[in-house]
Amino acid sequence: NAVKFPNKIYLYYKDETYTFSEMDGLVNKVSRALLDIGVRQGDQIALFMLSEPLYLATVLASIRIGSEIALINSNLKKSPLIHTLKLVDAKYLLVGCDDNLEKVTFYKSDETSFNLKIGKLYKIQFYCFLKKSSTLQLKQEELSKNISMSNTACYIFTSGTTGLPKAVIISHEKCLGMVAIHHFVDMRQDDVVYTALPLYHTAALLVACMTSLNLGCSVVLRRKFSASNLLSDCRKYKVTVLQYIGEVLRYLCNQSPTADDKNHQIRIALGNGMRPDVWTKFLDRFGHSIQIFEFYASTEGNAGFVNMFNKFGCVGTCSPIMKKIGGYAFVQYDRDTGNPIRNEKGRCIEVGLNEPGVLIAKVTKSAKYQPYKGDLKMTQRKLLHNVFKEGDEYYNSGDVLVIDGEYKLTFYDRVGDTFRWKGENVSTNEVSDTIADAGGIKECNVYGVKVPGCDGRAGMAAIVIGENNDFSLTNLYRFLINVLPKYAVPIFIRVSPELEITSTLKMRKTTLQTEGFDISRVNDPIYVLDPDSQTYAPLTPEIFQKIENCSLRF
Template structure:
């Protein structure tokens, strides 16, 4: 008996010692193991599908869910419930309309220009059932960019929401010249006859809601393109990121990987033309067999009342969304809700802490990944201020590196002898590169091999290798947590959107009194991302006209891309390779007391750019002036 007690005591001490050692040296061991196990099993599942029953796509999953849980609410929009059966049948009607017309056909691309509504999903799935690729257009883009989008993805059909038809009036002649069929989600009227567009709603009334042949949507490869999502980049005009079945399936597993369940109710206030709302939000909802609350637009004042009304358990966010919620007046019962998880990206540490303190123990699941990228990080631990976590096993699956980057020269640092990039040390900030391989392919952009090649760096560490350039500066600390630091190059984020400085520069160049413009982003305390600022040279014999400039940017640029500040310069510095020098301008910020050159700030009430005074500057810092 004595020996038994000695043995038992030694066992208990040993177990406790192991637990102490684990907490000291491997504090996240079991969380890492469980998360990696989920990722690996999902990958194996995709491979088994190919071996047993062919390629299973997101639309195949939707059809399966519609058969399994037909009466379960899938999309709830403005109080109206649309079950899985409802969406399945309505998408069948869309498919049958085009099938009877004979166009578009399997393999064709169709452009979708719609705001958030259930028919966005029905048209998307209906076209996918025909084997068509669907291109989602940002509803903020203007005429010139819209025409460019058609050319880049080769589409000959456009489906437009009823509330966006007026946006097309100026370019309809150009669309007709290019033989592009325009379908609108509204009833036919006399006004529509003059526009020469088709009513999809009228056609759907008489269309069958029975399934079209499954062979039309059958995929032979997970790497076949199924969607195009337009994203702003360093080239100025929108780029059509190629989305394959593989990428769509991976994105749809996001909620599940973070612990989502079939009984969850997902709140989607983000625009469906973004990959976050469509691929992760809608795709993730049907992956779980859950229900989503789809909002036309985000409303900070209605957010929590919606969550209580619909018993929301998961919501999607971008960093700005959470800041807006924290800036709302405090009210009683703010912690009385069923929200247990938020999934998104761009959440600043200070906002993260404020959000949790004010609204309760919501698990914030931060993730990182670009629409077109071949790498994703997920913060499965929930540590504040990081976008993901890596470890030895993760790096075996996903090859990435952080390399030294020269911000002033706007390029990676290379060894003067070998010409190869230099990795940063642990804890240092570097440019994130993701290796392109058979297991982590980069599918690039439609319509331009040149645009695709620009996102690649070759001969990075050894001759012949290729890496996807994320354009993001990151740091990986000693605990293997990964933190986002900043964007590099010609793109910055503002109001949750990527702003392409070259596109804004091109538009400013059309203003009669502007000779040259240099656009960049500046940090503003208390705001996510960077506010747009343009250093401009006024043409000789001209004067700066704030009202004319205001009218121009409001007419031609979406709200997030309009410069907040204007800085008047006599000349614009350039680099040795004739690139505009932005580094010093970014560093000097927007403080009028430290900048000797004239500054202006946008003023929406006055509909003009007005002189930027010290008083206005202090109001911005105090949060009293909205930007």
């Protein structure tokens, strides 16, 4: 597209613009800088940076020279950050020009050391190479060689049932599969796509930026989401396609109404996680002419659905024919463990219409599962064998969906040890392990609970206090806020005399999740996050009522 549309604007960022030709030149420039510092085809590098044009150019440059780039969640710090860098065996860590990012990268871990060269973008080492690099096309010998569709393009991290972040190996084939979404959602070359999601996420990087690059349309990149500025941004850049996750549109709808709410050129809203109540509010307020293309997909999964026909509240359709062609099935699952239930013959049991079931998808040559880098066991945990017949293999999404009588597909819930909050996956195991390190706590069980007016689930921890009387809610707050990403810090703490376990000695979450933070149903004392007082404060009837009425938000 740099040849086809050299002067067409590809990227808007603040008051900067980059044509397709200029972005191609920037990618060449970064490619040469990477080569100059010693990065070669097959090397693994890590990018720890906030969203900006250089982030995108660095990813594209890495792909151009054949290195494998790991996209580190910029919210990580301390041990989880060290873990991710060790997991991908990064040769270089490129750090964005941000004081907070630089601060956390110099955290000293007690764990075994590993070799890592740190280059600071915009600062001495890497910037010097970048500044002197040419924007001209790379020579043939500088380009990657013998790259196949199965080769690794990048690593995108996801948090799952094993606790710490896992690196999903994203192949070139997966990248191309994701950017093909424009064929199903009526995107055009004259569109302007808006994303305020972080580029370390599949949604922003592949669905917004890479799709726009592939199609030849423009994309607006905002460094950080702002509900108060979203609509003015859309007017400024004449946005026609708005990318969202459920929280984005909810926050937008929570802004005070104005007479200009329908003064925009948005014709498509593309994303996932929108609740039906937000769906209605969004269209009523900003115009029913907007087509909502809600979709379902996962970074590592081999199944995807798109609401191509603008049907209210669903993520797509899945008829019996589609199930057969796609190799999809929706099966019964254990509410405590999240594992699929098997019959007396050892086979999984499909659910009927209007019944919630875990989505599983057959693994084939044309529907591959993206493995995790590292321990093979992590990958195997997501695969099911001998599901409907001997020798078959299915990917277990861990997501529960429902098909109705019209074959409309709606998202129901997540199972297992992960829940979603503030647009991020939160691992209950990781948070539990962190709380255990806070001191004074004997046992801990972390889970997600529904909060009125909020998407996803808020973190809640049921704890048993130790016998040494050295526990303090204030100390717990200070410890967690310093160690965990903000979205992973539990909103509620429940102090219990003991925690219920299953017959297999696993923590039981079902009852805890059902009771939630409802003080009328729970005899144990419950505390709620209070950032102003920097502690966890008692959840009183007054505070509980404010949460129920959506007048207290998190």
